[in-house]
Amino acid sequence: MQLKDLIIKTRSYRRFDESHAISYHEMENLIDLARLSASAANRQPLKYLLYNKPEECEMIIPSIAWAAYLKEWHGPVRGERPAGYIIILGDKSITESFSVDHGIAAQSIMLGATEIGLGGCMIASIKREELRKTLSIPDRFEILLILALGKPVENIIIDPVKDNDIKYWRDEKLNHHVPKRSLDELIIKF
Amino acid sequence: MQLKDLIIKTRSYRRFDESHAISYHEMENLIDLARLSASAANRQPLKYLLYNKPEECEMIIPSIAWAAYLKEWHGPVRGERPAGYIIILGDKSITESFSVDHGIAAQSIMLGATEIGLGGCMIASIKREELRKTLSIPDRFEILLILALGKPVENIIIDPVKDNDIKYWRDEKLNHHVPKRSLDELIIKF
Numbered sequence: 001m002q003l004k005d006l007i008i009k010t011r012s013y014r015r016f017d018e019s020h021a022i023s024y025h026e027m028e029n030l031i032d033l034a035r036l037s038a039s040a041a042n043r044q045p046l047k048y049l050l051y052n053k054p055e056e057c058e059m060i061i062p063s064i065a066w067a068a069y070l071k072e073w074h075g076p077v078r079g080e081r082p083a084g085y086i087i088i089l090g091d092k093s094i095t096e097s098f099s100v101d102h103g104i105a106a107q108s109i110m111l112g113a114t115e116i117g118l119g120g121c122m123i124a125s126i127k128r129e130e131l132r133k134t135l136s137i138p139d140r141f142e143i144l145l146i147l148a149l150g151k152p153v154e155n156i157i158i159d160p161v162k163d164n165d166i167k168y169w170r171d172e173k174l175n176h177h178v179p180k181r182s183l184d185e186l187i188i189k190f
Numbered sequence: 191m192q193l194k195d196l197i198i199k200t201r202s203y204r205r206f207d208e209s210h211a212i213s214y215h216e217m218e219n220l221i222d223l224a225r226l227s228a229s230a231a232n233r234q235p236l237k238y239l240l241y242n243k244p245e246e247c248e249m250i251i252p253s254i255a256w257a258a259y260l261k262e263w264h265g266p267v268r269g270e271r272p273a274g275y276i277i278i279l280g281d282k283s284i285t286e287s288f289s290v291d292h293g294i295a296a297q298s299i300m301l302g303a304t305e306i307g308l309g310g311c312m313i314a315s316i317k318r319e320e321l322r323k324t325l326s327i328p329d330r331f332e333i334l335l336i337l338a339l340g341k342p343v344e345n346i347i348i349d350p351v352k353d354n355d356i357k358y359w360r361d362e363k364l365n366h367h368v369p370k371r372s373l374d375e376l377i378i379k380f
Contacts, residue, residue, distance in 0.1 A: 103293020136380045
């Protein structure tokens with residue numbers, strides 16, 4: 001697949017076919033993509049926790065804040081929840097500064113997920129102390145991002161931004177609309 | 191190309207065939223990949239400056255700190271310098287917090303560069319105030335990353351990490367070696 005098509009298909013999905021399991025091997029292959037991606041000063045301070053068992057997923061979901069702009073929606077219902085999670089940690093014994101390593105890694109992972117028919121959402125809005133307790137994450141590790149993964153069941157439509165309003169929204173057919181700024185707005189000159 | 195092959199080819203290149211020009215259109219297409227990538231709360235606060243003229247590139251290069259681990263090497267010599275730069279700015283009129291948006295965007299751009307036969311390096315080690323003056327960048331914009339681009343002329347070899355030493359190095363044939371941690375080291379459990 002051309003990269004542009006892969007990127008267009010890599011949307012932030014929040015509703016999944018929960019019955020579609022994700023194998024540990026698939027997740028390992030996704031981490032390998034992150035492993036081979038750039039890292040600031042090549043320090044490679046990121047570590048990964050992988051969860052794909054229903055009881056594990058059940059433990060993680062309460063620590064996630066879903067879709068801030070959808071006030072009426074409190075996260076995926078049973079049957080539509082993620083079938084796997086990758087938690088990206090920063091290992092403070094390597095560095096205290098993770099730069100944008102987790103952004104780079106997350107993008108590689110999400111593109112890789114799309115390639116194998118999965119999708120998901122990068123989540124930074126995390127109840128970190130709650131999650132740390134639930135998963136017994138030692139203080140040495142900073143909780144950077146959660147990647148929720150699954151087989152998407154929602155249709156996402158990219159719209160142009162109107163009136164500078166970038167809030168995503170759902171229409172009556174539950175299509176999820178994401179307004180994207182134009183190239184003209186993003187490329188600037190002085 | 192499979193994503194894994196694309197990611198393996200997307201190394202941090204610092205030596206280029208400077209005579210190989212990059213068109214403005216190619217750069218616009220790369221920004222479009224970033225535009226279509228994820229952004230925290232969909233705020234899309236990143237803006238992009240594009241430079242592909244030799245005299246522009248000449249102005250930018252003094253503000254870059256190259257390859258911290260190569261003490262003997264002070265950056266690419268004439269003839270091997272980048273033929274283009276993308277500077278990623280954070281627009282503080284949109285948000286003061288850019289999260290890892292620029293990591294996500296940079297990875298999309300660098301993968302796109304590889305796809306069209308280019309390569310480059312994400313650079314965060316920037317003399318920011320010097321660059322701000324040189325390019326007349328208003329205070330409203332935070333300078334986040336420079337992406338140096340060109341047609342790579344160096345051979346990069348991924349090695350396993352030995353003795354926890356992650357410093358990249360060059361051998362006598364000028365092959366650039368990058369030690370990468372193993373998957374076993376990155377995937378952890380508690």
